[in-house]
Amino acid sequence: MSKAAELAALIGSQTALSNRNLVINGAMQVAQRGTSATVGPNGTGEGYTVVDRFRNSLSGSVVSTFSQSTDAPSGFANSAKIEITTADTSLGGTEFWNLRYSFEGQDLQSIAKGTSDAKALTVSFWVKSNKTGTYTVELQDTDNSRRNSLAYTIDSSDTWEHKSLTYNPDTAGSGFANDNALSLRINFWFVAGADYKSGTFYNGTWAAEDNAKRVHSSQVNLGDTVGNEWYITGVQMELGEQATPFEHRSFGDELAKCQRYYFRINYNGDNNYFAAGGVYTTTAAMAMLPLPVEMRAAPTAIDQSGTAAHYGSWGNGATQVCSAVPAIRGSSSKTTCAIDLTFSSLNSATGTYNYRIVNASGYIGVSAEL
Amino acid sequence: MSYSVMKTNEDNEVIYQRTDADGLVRRTCLAHDPEFQSWLSANQSSLPDDIQAKVDDGILTIADAD
Numbered sequence: 001m002s003k004a005a006e007l008a009a010l011i012g013s014q015t016a017l018s019n020r021n022l023v024i025n026g027a028m029q030v031a032q033r034g035t036s037a038t039v040g041p042n043g044t045g046e047g048y049t050v051v052d053r054f055r056n057s058l059s060g061s062v063v064s065t066f067s068q069s070t071d072a073p074s075g076f077a078n079s080a081k082i083e084i085t086t087a088d089t090s091l092g093g094t095e096f097w098n099l100r101y102s103f104e105g106q107d108l109q110s111i112a113k114g115t116s117d118a119k120a121l122t123v124s125f126w127v128k129s130n131k132t133g134t135y136t137v138e139l140q141d142t143d144n145s146r147r148n149s150l151a152y153t154i155d156s157s158d159t160w161e162h163k164s165l166t167y168n169p170d171t172a173g174s175g176f177a178n179d180n181a182l183s184l185r186i187n188f189w190f191v192a193g194a195d196y197k198s199g200t201f202y203n204g205t206w207a208a209e210d211n212a213k214r215v216h217s218s219q220v221n222l223g224d225t226v227g228n229e230w231y232i233t234g235v236q237m238e239l240g241e242q243a244t245p246f247e248h249r250s251f252g253d254e255l256a257k258c259q260r261y262y263f264r265i266n267y268n269g270d271n272n273y274f275a276a277g278g279v280y281t282t283t284a285a286m287a288m289l290p291l292p293v294e295m296r297a298a299p300t301a302i303d304q305s306g307t308a309a310h311y312g313s314w315g316n317g318a319t320q321v322c323s324a325v326p327a328i329r330g331s332s333s334k335t336t337c338a339i340d341l342t343f344s345s346l347n348s349a350t351g352t353y354n355y356r357i358v359n360a361s362g363y364i365g366v367s368a369e370l
Numbered sequence: 371m372s373y374s375v376m377k378t379n380e381d382n383e384v385i386y387q388r389t390d391a392d393g394l395v396r397r398t399c400l401a402h403d404p405e406f407q408s409w410l411s412a413n414q415s416s417l418p419d420d421i422q423a424k425v426d427d428g429i430l431t432i433a434d435a436d
Contacts, residue, residue, distance in 0.1 A: 043412050044371060044391070047405045059412065182404075280380060300403035306394025327376060327398040330383040340379060369404055 016239070021247040022108070023101060023186075024257040025053045026125075026235035028068060028078040032255075032264040033303075033365065036067040040097070041086070048369055051080045052258035053101060055369075060095030061088045062191055062223030072233050073126045073160040075246075079233035082190065082222070089224045097191035097223065098138070101235070102370040104296065105143060105176040105183030110239060113176055114144065118169035123186060124243035126234040127152075128160045130227075133220035136189040137165055138202075143183045144173035145209045149202040151216040162234075164243035170206040180296050182370045186237065189215050190222040190230065259293040264365040265357070273314070273356045274364055275339065282346045285313065286329065287355040289337040295368035299337045302328045303365040310362030311341065315353030320346060326364065337366045373409055375420040384429060386421075407433045 030052040039045035039056045040063040048055045050066050063086035072079045080099070088095070112118050123137060131154070138149040150165040176183040189196075192215040199212030207213070222228050234246045249257075265274050275287035304311070304326050312321040324342035332338045341355055357363065376387035376398055386406055388397035399406045401424075410417070410432045417425065424430035 043409060046408065046412075057408070284380070301397055301399035301405065303397045306390065306392075306396040325395050325398070327379075327385050327387070328400060329379060329381065329385075330400055331381060340385075367399075367403070367405075 018247070020238045020244060021236045022103065023053075023235050023237050025051060025254050026233070026246065027076055027248065027254070028054075028080045028233050029251050030254050030258045031068040032258065032262060036065060038085075039064045039066045039082075048262065048367075051078075052262060054080060055100050055102075056097070057100050057187075058097035058191070060091065060097060060191060060193070060223070062086060062095075062097060064223070069231060071128070071231060073128075073162075075248075076126065076233050079126070079128075079231040082230045084223050084226055084228040087224055087226050087228075088191075089221070091191065091193045091221060093193040093195040095191060095193040096189075096196055098187040098189045099232070100188075101186045102182050103184040104180050104370065106178050106180060108176045108183055109178055111176065113141070113170050114172065114174045116171055118171045119239045120166055120169050120241045121237060122164060122166045122240060122243050123237045124162065124164040124234070124246070125232055125236065126160050126162050127154060128158065128231040129154050129222070130157045130229050131220055131222050131225075132157050134216050134218040136192070136215045136219050138187040138189065138214055139167055140185040140187060141170070141173070141176070141183070141206075142185065143177050146170065146173055146206050147202060147209055147214060148204065148206045149214055149216070150204055151201070151218070160231075166241045168204055168206065172206065186235075188232065189219060192219050256293050259291070260296050261369045262365060262367050263291055263293070263295070264363055265289070266363045267357045267360045271356070272358070273354045275355050276352060277341075277355060278352055279346055279349060282349045283323075283343050285341040285343065285346065285353060285355070287326075287339045287341055289339055289364065289366065291335050291337060291366065295334045295366070296370070297368045298332045298334055299328060299366045299368045301367040302326065302337065302339060303367070305359070305361050305363060307359070307361070308342075310357060310359035311355070312358045313341065313343065313346065313353045313355050315346070316348045316351060318347050320344075321358060334368075339364070372418060373406060373421060374418055375424065384424060401430050
C-alpha cells in the first residue's frame with residue numbers, strides 16, 4: 001500500500017488526526033515534583049515522585065533512582081530513567097515493580113469498550129536499556145476487573161528502540177464509567193516474582209483478573225544488577241491497530257493537562273505570596289489557594305518541604321512564620337485548595353492575612369491524582 | 371516512611387501525615403487519598419497504633435487493593 005493510501009485508510013479508520021494520544025506527558029517534559037527520587041525498597045518512594053502522571057508501584061528489596069533524563073531519541077528532549085542502586089537476584093514470589101499511567105474513564109469513551117464497536121488500542125513508546133530481553137506492558141481495566149498484557153523485547157543494549165503493541169478490542173464486560181475516576185492503567189513491568197508470571201500469559205487476550213497471567217514468563221529482572229538502566233519516552237496510547245508518529249504538544253499544553261492532577265507552587269522571591277485567607281484564632285489560620293486549572297477532583301493531599309519555618313504570614317502590619325507544617329483541609333474544591341496554617345501567636349484573631357513561602361526550599365504541592 | 375494521624379480539625383476531619391525517613395512531615399492528606407490508601411493496603415497487617423485505631427473505630431476505611 002502506498003503512503004498516501006495508508007494515510008487515507010488511517011483517516012477513514014479509527015484514529016483521530018489530532019488529540020490522538022490519550023497519554024499526558026508522554027514525552028516526559030513535565031516534572032513538577034522534582035527531577036530525581038529514590039524508589040524502594042518495598043513501598044519507599046512509591047507514588048508520583050518525578051515526571052508527572054507516571055508513578056512507581058512496587059514491593060520488594062530492589063532500590064533504584066528514578067529521574068527525568070535528557071538522554072532521549074531524536075525529536076525528544078527528555079525521558080524517564082530508572083537506574084538500579086540495590087540489586088535483588090532472588091525474587092520472592094510476590095515481589096513486583098512497575099511504572100504506571102492512569103486514565104480517567106471519561107477520557108476513554110471513544111474506545112467503546114464492552115460493546116460490539118469496541119476499538120483496538122495501540123501503545124507505542126521509545127525505550128532503551130542495558131538489560132536486553134523480554135519485558136511486559138499490561139493494560140488494567142479497573143472498572144471491570146479485566147486485564148491484558150503483551151511483551152516486547154529490547155534487542156540491543158544501550159540503543160533507543162521504538163516499540164508498538166496493539167491490544168485487541170474488548171467487547172466483553174461493561175464500558176468504562178463516564179466519570180473522573182480511575183478506569184484504566186498502563187503498567188510497564190520491571191520486576192515480577194513467580195506469582196505474576198506462573199500462569200498462561202494474557203498475550204493480547206482480555207480476560208478476568210488473574211495475577212498469575214499478568215507478566216510474560218521470560219520477563220527480565222531489571223533489578224538483578226546494580227547499574228541496570230531503563231529509559232522511556234514518547235509514550236502514546238491511541239485507538240486503532242497502527243501506531244502513528246508521537247503527537248508532540250507544547251510544554252504549556254502538557255503542564256496545564258498535568259495540573260489537572262497535581263499543581264506545585266514554588267518559592268519565587270521574597271514576596272512569594274501564595275494565598276490569602278482568614279484566621280480562626282491567634283494560632284490557627286486557613287489559606288485559600290486558587291488553582292490554575294480545574295482539578296480532576298477536590299484535592300486529597302498537599303505536600304510541602306517538611307519545615308514549618310519555610311511558610312509564614314503577613315497581616316496587621318506584621319510578618320510571622322508558621323509553627324507547624326501546612327496541612328490540607330477537606331473543604332477544598334476543584335478550583336481552590338484550603339490549607340491549614342499554624343502559628344505560635346498571630347497579632348490578631350480576626351481579619352484577613354496573606355500567606356507566603358519564605359524560604360527558597362519551600363513549596364506547596366496540591367494533589368488530586370488518580 | 372510511615373503515616374500517622376496528624377490531627378482532627380475544626381470541621382471534625384481527620385488529617386493524616388506522612389513522615390519520611392529523615393523525620394520530616396512532607397505530606398498531609400485525607401482518608402481517601404489514593405497514595406495513602408495504597409500505603410494502607412500494603413501495610414494493613416502492621417499498621418501504626420493510631421492508624422489502626424481509626425480503622426477499628428470505622429473512621430478510616432481501607433479500599434480494596436488493586
